[in-house]
Amino acid sequence: MGAGKGPWGAPVTGHLLRAWRTGIDDHRQPVVYMRRDCPVCRSEGFSARARVQLEVGSRRVVASLSVVDGAWLADGRAGLSEAAWRTLQAQDGQPVLIRHAPALDSMSHVRAKVYGHRLDAAAFDAVVGDIAEGLYSELQLAAFVTACAGDRLDLDETVALTRAMVGVGERLDWGRSPVVDKHCVGGLPGNRTTLLVVPIVTACGLTMPKTSSRAITSPAGTADTMEVLAPVDLDIAAMRRVVERTGGCIVWGGSVRLSPADDLLIRVERPLDLDSEGQLVASVLSKKAAAGSTHVVIDLPVGPTAKVRSSAAAAALGRRLQDVGHAVGLQVVLRVSDGLQPVGRGIGPALEARDVLAVLQGRPVAPDDLRRRALDLAGDILELGGAAAAGSGLRLATEVLADGRAWDQFVAICEAQGGLREVPLAAHCQVFEAPSAGRVTAIDNRLLSRAAKLAGAPNVPAAGVDVHVRLGDIVRTGQPLFTLHAQAPGELAYARQYVEGRPPIFQISESS
């Protein structure tokens, strides 16, 4: 028996078992495995799905209980999932104090939201605080995400959610202004401009400490693509060293834990394929504010199969981003762009990284659309950050890319982050050809993304789709339209069957 502070401040005794590492990766959830006949389950009345608090020394974690009838778990042991083991920094055989988890009062706010009520700042602080503490189970996270999706957060609620998300993480201070940043509102496969913009604008002397996310519902996030080329799991101290040396960085926001609640929410949004406006705005801007940015350019690609489907939707989302940005101290400039088709040729971390390198190195095969998008954004940022006069940003960006300064700068950033890496190639490919001759009149970005994901992206970096034709191209019968890349035959077969069972991804009309 051990003693400590209980769920409501009163001293409460707990029970001790000895830590044992199960090696089970329970989707990054903390889980504790206990024998049904162990004294803790018997005396506390724990049953499967109970939420229990585990303590090892001064470290604690709330875990879900899985009850075990089976000899593989020895008497007196608490089996820990990998997430619980790491959070507790446990050693084999160390005593683990186990008791009931605190009551989760903030779930009443989630229920209120489900029933259509507005939440105030205190409610969002309570919910986000409990989420960041790891007190929410995955089911409860799913309920919160779903309740806030479908545009159910108004402006004040979105500001409150954003502030709450900034409030629970680290907030960087670079001791200077401007600190520039950019964000592209997803939905456009292959749109990896960040890896070009950061070296261009930092080569011109601006400070751009970029934290990027991994994919939520897409085949690759910027952090996934950057990770193909250099380590992105940097902590804040390492990130600071990179920025002091080079003026910029491209790291994974999750490892610097600037918005720990967001990282947990994304884990649930991804398998649900849900991504709501309020949470999108809060997710984007909380990370910018926490990263110490002051000036942000946001790219809104618009297209029928992009995330933002109309100019009206772009205007509404843009206004929400600017209003919430203003409320949390960020100057936000918008750029609405064409989101009709994928950018570049690759979809998936390694294939996109290959496109980025081609642009930086000025190779003839470099996708021009990716190059032009990056230059436009870099130009905006150079002007917003005062490194170029109004109207001359694009010209400066173009020069810096053309004369190799951007490439040198990119190499410097990669080296500072831990070293430039080789781009991997997938072991298995499947080419899809045009069934008839004609003009490409439409491309279904969503089906392309889904195929890339079924092929293994982003978890398998080399997996994805390589797109060989663009909107408006004239193709002949049998001309390759796209190629699926996969690391395992099973995944290739899976993605191929999916594509074959769906309407054509490329619409081809008889050319006129």
Place this chain on the structure above:
Amino acid sequence: MGAGKGPWGAPVTGHLLRAWRTGIDDHRQPVVYMRRDCPVCRSEGFSARARVQLEVGSRRVVASLSVVDGAWLADGRAGLSEAAWRTLQAQDGQPVLIRHAPALDSMSHVRAKVYGHRLDAAAFDAVVGDIAEGLYSELQLAAFVTACAGDRLDLDETVALTRAMVGVGERLDWGRSPVVDKHCVGGLPGNRTTLLVVPIVTACGLTMPKTSSRAITSPAGTADTMEVLAPVDLDIAAMRRVVERTGGCIVWGGSVRLSPADDLLIRVERPLDLDSEGQLVASVLSKKAAAGSTHVVIDLPVGPTAKVRSSAAAAALGRRLQDVGHAVGLQVVLRVSDGLQPVGRGIGPALEARDVLAVLQGRPVAPDDLRRRALDLAGDILELGGAAAAGSGLRLATEVLADGRAWDQFVAICEAQGGLREVPLAAHCQVFEAPSAGRVTAIDNRLLSRAAKLAGAPNVPAAGVDVHVRLGDIVRTGQPLFTLHAQAPGELAYARQYVEGRPPIFQISESS
């Protein structure tokens, strides 16, 4: 390698591992544990959280993958959670065919609902069909439940959901009419009238094959309370035998699988403490329709801390129940009742069962409110079912209870279901006394229910709360108000601390 029918009808090969029973109770979810270095994970690119299909002979189940680094799981083995093991009826060492789960296209309807769109009948059929097949993960179930909560289903959608839920289960046909039924819309602790109504009306010759649910968010469901007195896990054949012999039964709806989708949804609603109007109506009426009922009386208790909080809410819900009932061929009669305070004295399966027995046996300690409620409902049903003339149902019900026919009939039903059982007593109690003298002016049903659940109800049948005073009673200082019952000291302490940390459950004003 093995072959079979793939996700889209095409032949697909899978991989074979040997079944191994982990004994892990993963909250009744099918889970498969596979080593990270096993050939299946490596060649199929499976990673944690992947949804995979497992087949043993002709049985199959979709499971979540947990990846294991650890020697406890032997090479070449697929570790199965209890739910997966039971569904597959696996034997140790039997080959398990493993491949990717089919793509879950119906989730697009769930996302549409999240974004505020109406769903049509085909959409509900697709979602409910996939849920009943076990294709939804718990996260996906949570998203569906949350998206439909908060009154987001209109009449047509509720009808479509109800029909879809009837469509995926068995539907009984008793070859006669009327077949009567009743339902009480929850929120009123201790309201166990079913266990009284069924013996009364079947003793009068009506047919009442009652399927009841286990608790969703309450400390006891009718099935939980009945299970204290007799087995309730009857299959359809056993249920038929009981009804042929006695005219009635009280069994758990989950084991007869009349609404298999509902049983899965309830598993998620319970930990989320969510219970929406549309799903409530669909859940109630789909079970009535599937059970072959034709005439249903629905009790709507109204009170500030009951599930239905106002007469207006009762009227709206009642209308929805009647309209949806009409659409699925059920004649629904409503009874709005007083929901100001708990019914009877006990809250929790065993304590409620004790109250029921006292009423059936005509003992002086029997709670009169429980008795009167049951007689009112039985009277309504006797009239609705044609066993009593209009206006004489209550008199007939009262006679049948008073002269012992109802008790004899209850014993007969329990015996037919597998034998009448003794009511268990809890090992630990804690009495809470009135802090001051005065009149009881309010009782917080929600806090009472929560305390009963923290004490272990309904999973621990003997756990719960015994209420000693009623609204309007005059109490003296130190008079017992209620008693917590728990089987384990930890649970008793947990419930006690919860009560002590909250506002008083009983409002006592100075008596005048």
